[in-house]
Amino acid sequence: MKRIPAWLVCLLVVTITQATIAAPIQHSTLPNDNPDMTLSHFAFGSCCRQHNPQKHWAPIIENEPQLWLWLGDNIYGDTEDMTVLNKRYSLLGNTPGYQQLAARYPVLATWDDHDYGRNDAGNDYVKRVESQKVFLDFFNERADSPRRKRPGIYTSYYFGKGDQRVQLILLDTRYFRTPLKRIQGQPAYRRMGKWIPDPSPTATLLGDAQWQWLEEELRQPARLRIIGTSIQFAAPHNGYETWANIPREHQRMIELIKKTRAEGVVFLSGDIHSSELCINEPEDCYPLIDYTSSSLNAPLGAAATHRRTGPGFGGANFGIVDIDWSAADPTVSFSTKDTANQTRLHHSVPLSRLTFHETNLSRHTTPADFLGEWQTFYGPLTLTRLSAGQWEGECADRTLKLAEGQSGPSGMVGLVGTWRGEKQHGKVTFSLSRDGKFLHGAYSYDDLPLQLDWAGWKPGWEQHFKRDDYHLRKKKPK
Ligand SMILES: [Fe+2]
Structure with missing residues (x-):
């Protein structure tokens, strides 16, 4: 079989490559x-x-x-x-x-x-x-x-x-x-x-x-x-x-x-x-x-x-x-x-x-719908009613002291209070979605504005969610 010269192989490769690159896509x-x-x-x-x-x-x-x-x-x-x-x-x-x-x-x-x-x-x-x-x-x-x-x-x-x-x-x-x-x-x-x-x-x-x-x-x-x-x-x-x-x-x-x-x-x-x-x-x-x-x-x-x-x-x-x-x-x-x-x-x-x-x-919730465990960015959050509109919460190292008050859209009844962790603390408010499925939360550090979101959802709401997904940007293990 006759050998194809190297220059011809190069020319063919370049031509095919250019043709591939130059071919305009036809949507x-x-x-x-x-x-x-x-x-x-x-x-x-x-x-x-x-x-x-x-x-x-x-x-x-x-x-x-x-x-x-x-x-x-x-x-x-x-x-x-x-x-x-x-x-x-x-x-x-x-x-x-x-x-x-x-x-x-x-x-x-x-x-x-x-x-x-x-x-x-x-x-x-x-x-x-x-x-x-x-x-x-x-x-x-x-x-x-x-x-x-x-x-x-x-x-x-x-x-x-x-x-x-x-x-x-x-x-x-x-x-x-x-x-x-x-x-x-x-x-x-x-x-x-x-x-x-x-x-x-x-x-x-x-x-x-x-x-x-x-x-x-x-x-x-x-x-x-x-x-x-x-x-x-x-x-x-x-x-x-x-x-x-x-x-x-x-x-x-x-x-x-x-x-x-x-x-x-x-x-x-x-x-x-x-x-x-x-x-x-x-x-x-x-x-x-x-x-x-x-x-x-x-x-x-x-x-x-x-x-x-x-x-x-x-x-x-x-x-x-x-x-x-x-x-x-x-x-x-x-x-x-x-x-x-x-x-x-x-x-x-x-x-x-x-x-x-x-x-x-219309809204289908009452304050009782806050009760129980919510999945949140920081891990499970448990909200408990104490008495006379007073509540407490726990989430990882954070403890929350809350009271029923005006919070969220249309001045609905929400929970308003403070949170405290091992080293930090701040303010927090929670309100519920109309169907009670989601917890809308906002929190602050110290006296800074309430501009950080603390979203919550009921366990089982999202079957495919993995908490690890949040941490893609964390430091790589050594
Ligand atoms: Fe963009």
Whole structure:
């Protein structure tokens, strides 16, 4: 057999490699209305570092989702040079696992700050027009899409029909957002970020055009409305990017849901490099669930800030949404899976709980519901009633002295008092979720503000939770 010259082998290798790298990914998109596609199972995720190993695509494909939804920080672009931005998208587009996913399933997307162009950027990012085009081109947005004709990338999709109609709204939290307000000096706690709530009437997150569009959307018929927002909607203020940084816009969303009587709203979010569940219970509105999955391949551990309603998961993860239409009262479920395809968090809710029915608006708890053992970030917390509204608690090395008092939303009866550990002490308050399933707690050190969260949930609520998940960032054993 004739020997192939070395130079020819090199040339072939270079040519094949270049062809592989240069092959542009062809995302398959969906029309805005998909009446013949009943949505019951899809995957979502956020925060994908294009230079890092991407082990998540195989387990995502194993789940056989109907579609893949990007919730932002889809790449880390972080540039004003569109050639660089394009190259960084290409790195993602050339990842074999992602190519396999995109070849099999439709891909829908919104963006967050890093793929938009700069960390924590808003309408002051100078290349927002150009970046929108790069985004839409990469995701193969069709030429006649409304997203090609207006500023910002917000959009919506509909699936199924009749009482199985699902609306998927993808918000743009970047293009119109006014600059955030920075804290003067240092936050009260090291674990908090640098942004503080800005009550100014001119501060906006979505901008007027997007708000008007959203109102029209929420008036469209749908049984379930999934709102994709890159940054968390329901998390309390923690100094990082959340809707809580612009409280008027957060309230505007709640008022809009109430005004349009839009039922079945749930939020999906990303951005925070861990996964968690947060729930808001606004007055005269059903509980608003915000389920966060982040990051696909750059996890930070769940201990950086603990600001959630239930437990969190701090490893690399993606999310799965399942809608079980077979039940008389259909259920929507949210799962967080790790890169071994193991479920680490799970939360499900019947659609009947996402309506303006009186049972979803009222509180079903009494102080007695505080009694017993709760799982918390610090280990099991036991609350005991002494007498005449006096309580005590124990959690690891902390002892708590509490009294029934005004705490939590709408001045409901909560527990207010102090905690003391081996070396430290501070103030603490607890309130209950409407259904008594979750304990919302806030605590302080010494006389500092009550800004640290102490979430609790009943044992057994989360089958897959492992306490070790919180400690990914702890020192490695010697
Ligand atoms: Fe982000």
